[in-house]
Amino acid sequence: METGTEEKKPLERWNSADTTLLCAALCFLAAVGFRNLYSDSILAEGFLFVTEAALVGGIADWFAVTALFKKPLGFPFHTAILPNRREEFINASTFMIQQEFFSRKTLFKKIGNLRLIPVFVEYLEKPATQQFLLNEFLTALKKYIKSGDKDALSKTISNKIRREFENLPAQELIQDGGRWLRDSGKDKELFKGLVQKLKATAAKPETRTKLQAVLEKFAAEKTAQSSGAFSLLMMGFAQMLNLVNFEEAATIMQTQLLKLLDELLSDSPFQRKTFEECRLKISELTDTAEFKDLVERLQVDLSANLPIEENIEAALSKFEQQILSINVKDFETIAQDAETKNLGMIFVKILFDLYNQFVELLKQDSEIKTSLEKFIYELTARAALYAQPLIGNIAKSALNRMSVDQLNNLVYGKAEPDFIGIRLNGSIVGSFIGLVIFLIIKAIS
Helix, strand or coil, X not given: CCCCCCCCCHHHCCCHHHHHHHHXXXXXXXXXXXXXXXXXXXXXXXXXXXXXXXXXXXXXXXXXXXXXXXXXXXXXXXXXXXXHCHHHXXXXXXXXXXXXXXXXXXXXXXXXXXXXXXXXXXXXXXXXXXXXXXXXXXXXXXXXXXXXXXXXXXXXXXXXXXXXXXXXXXXXXXXXXXXXXXXXXXXXXXXXXXXXXXXXXXXXXXXXXXXXXXXXXXXXXXXXXXXXXXXXXXXXHHHHCCCCCHHHHHHHHHHHHXXXXXXXXXXXXXXXXXXXXXXXXXXXXXXXXXXXXXXXXXXXXXXXXXXHHHHHHHHHHHHHHXXXXXCCCCHHHHHHCCCCCCHHHHHHHHHHHHHHHHHHHXXXXXXXXXXXXXXXXXXXXXXHHHHHHHHHHHHHHHHHHCCHHHHHHHHHHHCHHHHHHHXXXXXXXXXHHHHHHHHHHHHHC
């Protein structure tokens, strides 16, 4: 902002050294007058000697300080040192900034004293930080989902699943499947389910009719195979007397079959023995080459015919719809909702839990804290080392853009009290030395 009276630059301001030099000049003029009036007075002579020395000392130091920045009274020899050595001064200042103020030792010491992990953890624990970071992640995820091609993605995932499924070794698939059935108890569930199906089929009237038909067919075949009239006669006689009742026999067989199946469904030694026998026979079957070949053909058929793309695309569309519908304002409420069936909300809960677990690990796991501190230290140190020449270049560029007056006033303004002190010392020390010399002269004479 411009003002009515522009502030003077440091080199142009009147200061106490100027006042002291003016006082020394006035005292010298007064001493000259006293000396002329009292030519025989030793005090007048001494006063003139002292004021002369103070004036010379003040002028000499004024000249020395002023010669650093410009030519005092137009004197050309060894004056205006800073403007004439501008390039050397700028290079020296740049070197000092790089090697002294921002040296490797200084940088590493300062960085080593930093303890950023506690500050970082405290920042992450704030609810506002948590909500901000998770919201930012969800926003980025929504943008990514909107820009994605679901068709291409579903095809890519489907092809990957098909390749992985087809490349599974049949023997490994059989072993893993059998181990999973045994460990999970699914094989026993399948066994009981099969027995239940058999029992339901055996209990039907059609089963009894079929059993009767089988018995009648069997009896007819045996009668046809029998030779001799006596056998045929006895069979006919038994049927006439109703000694052979195929319907009743079929009913008895059905009843016994149902009892057998009931025993297989109950926890009995017979069930356990039968189940183990089934396991053994199935294990022997899975070791055959024919069964492996069957599994490989099933792999190929399932890979080719399963509607993987449609299901994955439907899942991606559902996931996209639920993610895009999320408008999270209170992550705590979502995290405490254990009954949600919304995939998007479940995803947010997972994010929330992972975030809290990460913060707890930073607080409690000393190994992770040490590793993270080391990583931050190395990252910061490398960045500082790369920035070291950059800082020097910035300083050099800034100094090069300054005019002579700006550079002079910058240097003078930083050490103005010291320059004023030098000039004051010139007058004070000059007067003291003048007094000592005067006393010595008078003592000798």
